[in-house]
Amino acid sequence: MKSFHMLHSRSRSMTFHCLQIAEIIIDTIDTCRQKFFLQKALEHNIPMAFLGPTGTGKSAIINHWLLQLSYSEYIINSINFSAQTTSEDTQEMIMSRLDRKAKATYGPPEGKKLLLFVDDLNMPVKERYGAMPPIELLRQYIDHGFWFEKKDCTKINIKGVQLFTAMGLPGGGRNEVSQRLMRHIQTFSLDDFTEDSIKTIFGPLLDWHFNIGFENVLRRFARLFLFASTDLYTKTIKTFFPTPTRSHYVFNLRDFARLMQGFLMFKADAVRDVSGTAEASYRLIRLWVHEVYRVFFDRLVDETDRNTAFDIVNNVVRTHFKERVNNVMAPLMTGKECSDSDLRGLFFGDYLSSKESQGRFYNEIQDMDKLHEAMEVFLEEYNMNSKAPMDLVMFKFAIEHISRIVRVLKQPKGHILLIGIGGSGRSSATRLATYMAMYTLYDIKITQNYGRVEWREDLRKVLRIAGDQGNSVVLLFGDHQIKDLSFLEDINILLNSADIPNLYESEERLEIIQKMQGVSQQEKCKVEMTPLNMYAKFVERVRINLHIVLTFSPIGDAFRNRLRMVPSLISCCTIDWF
Numbered sequence: 001m002k003s004f005h006m007l008h009s010r011s012r013s014m015t016f017h018c019l020q021i022a023e024i025i026i027d028t029i030d031t032c033r034q035k036f037f038l039q040k041a042l043e044h045n046i047p048m049a050f051l052g053p054t055g056t057g058k059s060a061i062i063n064h065w066l067l068q069l070s071y072s073e074y075i076i077n078s079i080n081f082s083a084q085t086t087s088e089d090t091q092e093m094i095m096s097r098l099d100r101k102a103k104a105t106y107g108p109p110e111g112k113k114l115l116l117f118v119d120d121l122n123m124p125v126k127e128r129y130g131a132m133p134p135i136e137l138l139r140q141y142i143d144h145g146f147w148f149e150k151k152d153c154t155k156i157n158i159k160g161v162q163l164f165t166a167m168g169l170p171g172g173g174r175n176e177v178s179q180r181l182m183r184h185i186q187t188f189s190l191d192d193f194t195e196d197s198i199k200t201i202f203g204p205l206l207d208w209h210f211n212i213g214f215e216n217v218l219r220r221f222a223r224l225f226l227f228a229s230t231d232l233y234t235k236t237i238k239t240f241f242p243t244p245t246r247s248h249y250v251f252n253l254r255d256f257a258r259l260m261q262g263f264l265m266f267k268a269d270a271v272r273d274v275s276g277t278a279e280a281s282y283r284l285i286r287l288w289v290h291e292v293y294r295v296f297f298d299r300l301v302d303e304t305d306r307n308t309a310f311d312i313v314n315n316v317v318r319t320h321f322k323e324r325v326n327n328v329m330a331p332l333m334t335g336k337e338c339s340d341s342d343l344r345g346l347f348f349g350d351y352l353s354s355k356e357s358q359g360r361f362y363n364e365i366q367d368m369d370k371l372h373e374a375m376e377v378f379l380e381e382y383n384m385n386s387k388a389p390m391d392l393v394m395f396k397f398a399i400e401h402i403s404r405i406v407r408v409l410k411q412p413k414g415h416i417l418l419i420g421i422g423g424s425g426r427s428s429a430t431r432l433a434t435y436m437a438m439y440t441l442y443d444i445k446i447t448q449n450y451g452r453v454e455w456r457e458d459l460r461k462v463l464r465i466a467g468d469q470g471n472s473v474v475l476l477f478g479d480h481q482i483k484d485l486s487f488l489e490d491i492n493i494l495l496n497s498a499d500i501p502n503l504y505e506s507e508e509r510l511e512i513i514q515k516m517q518g519v520s521q522q523e524k525c526k527v528e529m530t531p532l533n534m535y536a537k538f539v540e541r542v543r544i545n546l547h548i549v550l551t552f553s554p555i556g557d558a559f560r561n562r563l564r565m566v567p568s569l570i571s572c573c574t575i576d577w578f
Contacts, residue, residue, distance in 0.1 A: 028201060047165075062166055078118070104157055122135075154472040303340075332346060349407060351374065380433045455484070464512075473546060495572040512538050
């Protein structure tokens, strides 16, 4: 006899083993409902769109569902639209996954179906007459089943492709999608996550983490961190709003996930050297404050906003942790009362351990003299090994930003957007932080004749380092290097999917597949070594090993327009205001 159980009654027993945190999807009532309708749409060959605010899991749910489908029956093609996406780009990205089946007829390999997932469907800008060419291309396929060859305008029949899409609400660079397309698509609306849903998603993650090595008396912080973080997230999105001068004040659930990732970097070993439960508790509360500032408040632009943020943190610490900030931050205080300026002395990192040490762990750094000395040593070592030594003064401002960059680089799929005027030290801080993290820095050299061909060649090199060699690499890219808008379009794709369509020629792609087959044999992967699976493995290695550091200036309208046209600059990056 069958028995039924409520989903939320099963959530707490989950285990995660060695999975990448960024890949974990925890089922809630909403996600199960969404996957049910996706499956029904697939069975009945109905195009489907998920519509909702940023950070509600639209892309994550669809991608996770697609990856669970049988490789023997389906081919997945995920593409991202931005303001610069053209109909030519769209046709090229889709055609790259189709085979020629007959004269003027293209489709997936025999016995398979191509599932096309288009993220940010409503991002392309409207042309002179109000149409969105990439949208019209998709509409033409659904309406008529064919396109035209770009070179000679001959008819191309397309077979065996089904469309799934996700898009945010219109406004802020996103446009209304033509009803000529939407009339064909079943639209599923997603609302912002409730506090209960957020706790259901992230609660098991923290419970699992604090059950690994932490003393019983400290395991309660899994609950405290969850409730305090949810309260702070709610207060933050109600207090800080994007404005023309603060266009990067956009917060969503991805930021909340980055906050959780910061907590997971802190292992039980980091509190074993602490004498007494009270001091261990204070260190964990300081960890919470540190991660909150790194994720949410490092983007704040002036003292007024930072004081407001400090008041929010002060209130949450008192409400949920039942402690006064003065007691928790006593080692950092310079006066009678703790202030926002005192929190500038709050550092966590793993870079004080020796490079040869196998026990490097993310921990609080309380000795400022030792921290300053370590930074000087790193700088000296960098200058000895570099062809372009840097003459830096390691004052507190520089150390703060270097530490923040190292923290992001150490996280899986960590990308960071550094906002500041020229000469503020963004590039120099990145170079030193990359050296401290023991990663490879790839800095693009722009020349007078540098164009799209040279740009694509540089991308091939850096992606091969991350994918082929499996080495962690940092791509440093500044707004002064945007000689063509296609550069920003490629950055948008890398931030989202790490796979730029048609980047590799056939011979180079075959070389990549052969390399991944060798890697799979060494790792004893239990996966069929088909070309599609091997290339997917290459892309996943790129996603894990590639870290993008963007240095943009906030001066003028260009910065605001770029954030509006390429939302991934905010949603996929941690932001640090110099």
